[in-house]
Amino acid sequence: MPATLRDVAERAAVSVRTVSNVVSGYEHVSKRMRAKVLAAIEELDYRANPVARTLRTGRTGLLGLVVPEITVPYFSELARDVIDAAAEYGYRVMIDQTGHDHDRERQLLMGDDRTMLFDGMLFSPLVTKAELLDMHGSTKMPLVLLGEHEFDGRYDHVAIDNVAAAMDAVAHLAEIGRERIAAIGSQPQEEYSTPLQRFAGYTKALDTAGLVTHPEFAITAEHYSREAGYEATRALLALSPLPDAIFCFSDLLAIGAMRAVFDAGLDVPGDIAVIGIDDVDEGRFARPSLSTVSLDTPFIAREAVRRIATRIDEPETPAEEVIAPHRLVARESTVANHP
């Protein structure tokens, strides 16, 4: 049995109030008392019970981070940054995987009893529809949306300018002289905003560059996985004429795409240039190294935690949208022998 506040109080011959004061760093405690209490704590190896504290204060000190899959490098890197940022505000992070499961997302959003553990939630859905957000309404759980959706003013939102990011990627492909630019990553059922926005950026950039849009060059991908990128690219490689560049809506798709190009006996970027979005570590060591649009995940994490922390303290703060910076990173998969 772990020692309780009571045990310590008894041992030190003081009241629980005084012990609590010492433990929680209350200012006005006499030196003598503090010393006695500290000694008793030491002797009994006392550790405060965070659950009891939570029940009393109403704060768990826990943030929920909801992502589709923790094994997707973008999300594990985001998780790392969120964990680090949260620690600075005294919060710990629980990671929930939805596994692309709508019901799971809905449950979490609507606040089942598990959700009640969190002081606030950071929600980074791959595939959440706007309607889902309506369901969150009844809950009072502070919520920050990550990298998704158009801002509708109801929730804090740390976003990426997906249209601009996609445009930068495609503009880069056009600049290096590519004319038949394919795109991988639209969703089979066109409902989610990230792929929609990235697709919009794609067509817009083609327009700007004065390039023709080939509808057959737009390939869908259900998940943003290496496998999906591979399969989508195989479909592209069956076309004639072939594309001379592929814009993938994520780095993982691009990794799979490159592999498919090589397996077909073609070269990247010689025959087909490939670019992704995310800038995950894996891309830097790929062969060829992967050109991409770098998203500033430390920034996203920092802003998200800052927003959720203030919202927890002041629930009436008006919702805000923060746009995270992005920048093109040209590597070997678009520029051969790039330094």
Added chain:
Amino acid sequence: MPATLRDVAERAAVSVRTVSNVVSGYEHVSKRMRAKVLAAIEELDYRANPVARTLRTGRTGLLGLVVPEITVPYFSELARDVIDAAAEYGYRVMIDQTGHDHDRERQLLMGDDRTMLFDGMLFSPLVTKAELLDMHGSTKMPLVLLGEHEFDGRYDHVAIDNVAAAMDAVAHLAEIGRERIAAIGSQPQEEYSTPLQRFAGYTKALDTAGLVTHPEFAITAEHYSREAGYEATRALLALSPLPDAIFCFSDLLAIGAMRAVFDAGLDVPGDIAVIGIDDVDEGRFARPSLSTVSLDTPFIAREAVRRIATRIDEPETPAEEVIAPHRLVARESTVANHP
């Protein structure tokens, strides 16, 4: 303000006891009562407060998973499997990153007030020394060790046969005719058991194959990262004669190693074969695809959760060691044009 059990009881005109019975699925509740309670719950949008429940029952339903870095694919894949396995036992998982920080590992192990949230801990340290474990003694926190350390009988332990895994990898290199086999991944200060065991397997396999041991072919790596693999390989490439194969103690090291070989204008596996350990997704899509020793992380996760769950329920269960299976996976990085 969220509704409480009391509110529901009042609304349904029954006692809290009855409401609690309904909520916790107690058998003996009359149909009428149950219906009334359920209606009230619905109307008030009641959700049980897990914190209060926890304070009463002494169970948080939380497992702590301690890993060095969640962004290392092996650990994110392990985390995914642990989260899934834990869900089947009704547990949720909090991930703690130690970031290779000894103090952090010690704190977690000794049980600061944060640790007390967990019903049990799954500890997968990259770099924990045996002495650290002694410090855990005073805590009563159930603990399962993952993939590390020699079994000392004090703690449950889901391990890998590191010696055998390393031997399999090196034996494979010998079988394909390599004779100057280097190894990357010993720790600068030789204290941790995983690298020691893998190194032991390396030398043992060289012996078995009748190959000479070149001391300069054993390169240390502080972290098991792509960067460390790259740097270590650059050191190898400065030697003469060059090695004709590299055994890396992790897939990430191997990814970095392959890149370094290519940057030096050499070929994998033509000039130098490369093999890793872990079998992370990234390796399958690398170019060439990475030969490796596959560790059965779903098995590890399942066993670990099973052990911790029984230990939580029956603290006096004797500690057990489970060895997870591994198997060699030969891909293109050792066998060119492998199917």
Added chain:
DNA sequence: TTGTAAGCGTTATCAC
């Protein structure tokens, strides 16, 4: 089968 009440370990409100 259901109601009453005690208590989990902490913090916070009141006195003194």
Added chain:
DNA sequence: GTGATAACGCTTACAA
């Protein structure tokens, strides 16, 4: 500055 004591919301003897 410190000591009693009442919550926080739930589960569970013990009674009825």
